Amino acid sequence: MNPIHFLDDSYVDKIVDIQTADFLRKIVIFKDLSNASMQLIIKRIQTLTFKKGEKIIYEDEKAKGVFFVHSGAVKLTKEDENGNEIIVCMKQKGDVFAEACLFSKTSELYPATATMLQDGQLFYLDKVELEKGLHEYPELAIQMIRYMSDSLREMTSTLRDVALLDVYAKTVKSLERLGNKFNTSTTRWNIEIPLTIQEFATVVGTTRESVSRVFSKLKKEGIIDMKSRKIIILDMCKLCTLMNSAY
Amino acid sequence: MNPIHFLDDSYVDKIVDIQTADFLRKIVIFKDLSNASMQLIIKRIQTLTFKKGEKIIYEDEKAKGVFFVHSGAVKLTKEDENGNEIIVCMKQKGDVFAEACLFSKTSELYPATATMLQDGQLFYLDKVELEKGLHEYPELAIQMIRYMSDSLREMTSTLRDVALLDVYAKTVKSLERLGNKFNTSTTRWNIEIPLTIQEFATVVGTTRESVSRVFSKLKKEGIIDMKSRKIIILDMCKLCTLMNSAY
DNA sequence: ATGGAAATGTGATGCTTCGCACATTTTTTT
DNA sequence: AAAAAAATGTGCGAAGCATCACATTTCCAT
Numbered sequence: 001m002n003p004i005h006f007l008d009d010s011y012v013d014k015i016v017d018i019q020t021a022d023f024l025r026k027i028v029i030f031k032d033l034s035n036a037s038m039q040l041i042i043k044r045i046q047t048l049t050f051k052k053g054e055k056i057i058y059e060d061e062k063a064k065g066v067f068f069v070h071s072g073a074v075k076l077t078k079e080d081e082n083g084n085e086i087i088v089c090m091k092q093k094g095d096v097f098a099e100a101c102l103f104s105k106t107s108e109l110y111p112a113t114a115t116m117l118q119d120g121q122l123f124y125l126d127k128v129e130l131e132k133g134l135h136e137y138p139e140l141a142i143q144m145i146r147y148m149s150d151s152l153r154e155m156t157s158t159l160r161d162v163a164l165l166d167v168y169a170k171t172v173k174s175l176e177r178l179g180n181k182f183n184t185s186t187t188r189w190n191i192e193i194p195l196t197i198q199e200f201a202t203v204v205g206t207t208r209e210s211v212s213r214v215f216s217k218l219k220k221e222g223i224i225d226m227k228s229r230k231i232i233i234l235d236m237c238k239l240c241t242l243m244n245s246a247y
Numbered sequence: 248m249n250p251i252h253f254l255d256d257s258y259v260d261k262i263v264d265i266q267t268a269d270f271l272r273k274i275v276i277f278k279d280l281s282n283a284s285m286q287l288i289i290k291r292i293q294t295l296t297f298k299k300g301e302k303i304i305y306e307d308e309k310a311k312g313v314f315f316v317h318s319g320a321v322k323l324t325k326e327d328e329n330g331n332e333i334i335v336c337m338k339q340k341g342d343v344f345a346e347a348c349l350f351s352k353t354s355e356l357y358p359a360t361a362t363m364l365q366d367g368q369l370f371y372l373d374k375v376e377l378e379k380g381l382h383e384y385p386e387l388a389i390q391m392i393r394y395m396s397d398s399l400r401e402m403t404s405t406l407r408d409v410a411l412l413d414v415y416a417k418t419v420k421s422l423e424r425l426g427n428k429f430n431t432s433t434t435r436w437n438i439e440i441p442l443t444i445q446e447f448a449t450v451v452g453t454t455r456e457s458v459s460r461v462f463s464k465l466k467k468e469g470i471i472d473m474k475s476r477k478i479i480i481l482d483m484c485k486l487c488t489l490m491n492s493a494y
Numbered sequence: 495a496t497g498g499a500a501a502t503g504t505g506a507t508g509c510t511t512c513g514c515a516c517a518t519t520t521t522t523t524t
Numbered sequence: 525a526a527a528a529a530a531a532t533g534t535g536c537g538a539a540g541c542a543t544c545a546c547a548t549t550t551c552c553a554t
Contacts, residue, residue, distance in 0.1 A: 080411040155403070161412045507543085
């Protein structure tokens with residue numbers, strides 16, 4: 001699975017520029033970009049199609065570029081020396097990842113492994129090209145700073161939860177967080193990406209057995225349910241109550 | 248402890264501009280800034296003096312500005328509902344903090360509490376002023392992106408360690424990390440900031456008793472020592488060996 | 495539609511780590 | 525320099541969670 005394959009034309013979907021522009025508008029950091037600036041980025045961007053389970057980049061592999069999620073979902077994971085895995089972050093439509101390799105002097109390597117959680121398309125932009133873009137279009141740099149601010153903020157909260165809470169509380173909190181982030185409608189709070197309990201456990205930083213036990217309880221209380229590998233939050237109110245009380 | 252006091256002139260040290268410029272060069276993101284750009288930032292920046300233990304900002308307080316560490320050291324902490332604390336990050340000379348509030352649409356609040364670990368001086372810059380600066384000086388925006396990249400990278404590693412490792416491994420790894428970050432010389436690896444075992448435990452995300460037990464072992468083996476609230480790493484090689492072997 | 499693979503549920507067991515207690519040491523204050 | 529406050533070291537018991545085991549269910553490819 002050589003990362004070089006991105007550069008191979010056979011993997012690149014050729015898409016008309018105008019269409020791509022519309023797609024790019026869905027990426028958070030390009031949203032407000034002027035058309036002129038956009039044109040130059042479009043020229044350099046590649047569209048890549050991935051299947052569920054495919055790996056996009058590997059931790060500690062040399063960082064070549066940055067990715068934007070057009071459709072589907074991606075998990076970013078890190079491993080320790082024993083092969084235990086944790087999901088550091090999950091990305092969906094509009095998100096950017098591998099942005100931590102931009103301008104980095106300390107390390108040229110990707111900090112995490114990226115894997116598709118469901119089929120989807122990504123945009124790929126060479127690191128150097130994006131860096132040029134950031135130099136030339138202040139508006140773009142600002143958007144990137146905004147995006148990174150949010151990422152940092154989110155990650156500090158995750159860190160607190162992982163470090164301080166017990167398995168039950170972490171599970172409930174993760175459910176709430178994912179329910180808010182990955183739902184489609186505003187009235188329902190289902191988690192619209194396929195996530196096995198095994199994977200969910202790596203979000204929480206615990207074992208699948210522990211999560212399974214917590215899920216069993218929550219199912220009994222009618223708070224959540226699972227259908228075809230998707231978690232359904234039946235009662236968000238009750239879920240939040242659990243979190244705030246000392247259960 | 249009203250944060251408004253930053254705006255009170257009595258707290259502001261008036262420093263000659265030229266002198267400040269020299270100081271600002273020590274802040275990572277200002278390092279390569281042109282003199283012209285620098286002048287405008289200097290006009291807006293305030294110098295604040297703090298004593299060890301003083302709090303600079305509070306988690307969930309309305310975010311007004313960004314801070315730069317000129318001297319001393321700062322810890323950034325978050326709490327859970329039970330009052331348990333974790334040190335999310337530590338900042339020293341040249342670092343920026345509260346940068347996660349820049350351009351943020353999702354939240355206007357500081358994500359963490361900042362406390363001085365030792366006496367020192369900080370620069371304070373109004374959020375809006377810095378945002379203006381980032382718009383006007385692309386070079387500055389680039390530096391900020393670089394800085395945030397590094398922060399993100401560091402934080403994902405921390406998250407992995409906190410989630411996956413046991414107390415012993417986490418302690419050893421934190422020692423190594425802090426030894427690398429907070430030493431002054433290149434030959435010695437002492438941690439040049441006062442850190443009690445109690446505080447160290449909140450870096451690792453565990454209890455002071457657990458850290459105390461690990462430290463006892465490491466002291467017996469002649470790997471570390473403590474002198475007047477500072478951790479001394481006597482044998483960095485041995486420390487790294489511990490980490491890589493399955494101990 | 496079906497067989498094989500992957501994921502799940504749940505009990506039993508034991509290891510880690512927490513939390514408490516309290517004696518002791520170190521630091522800070524007056 | 526003495527007193528007060530804060531931090532530390534360590535034993536012990538309890539709680540929480542990981543690990544193992546294995547039956548069962550669900551999913552996916554053919």
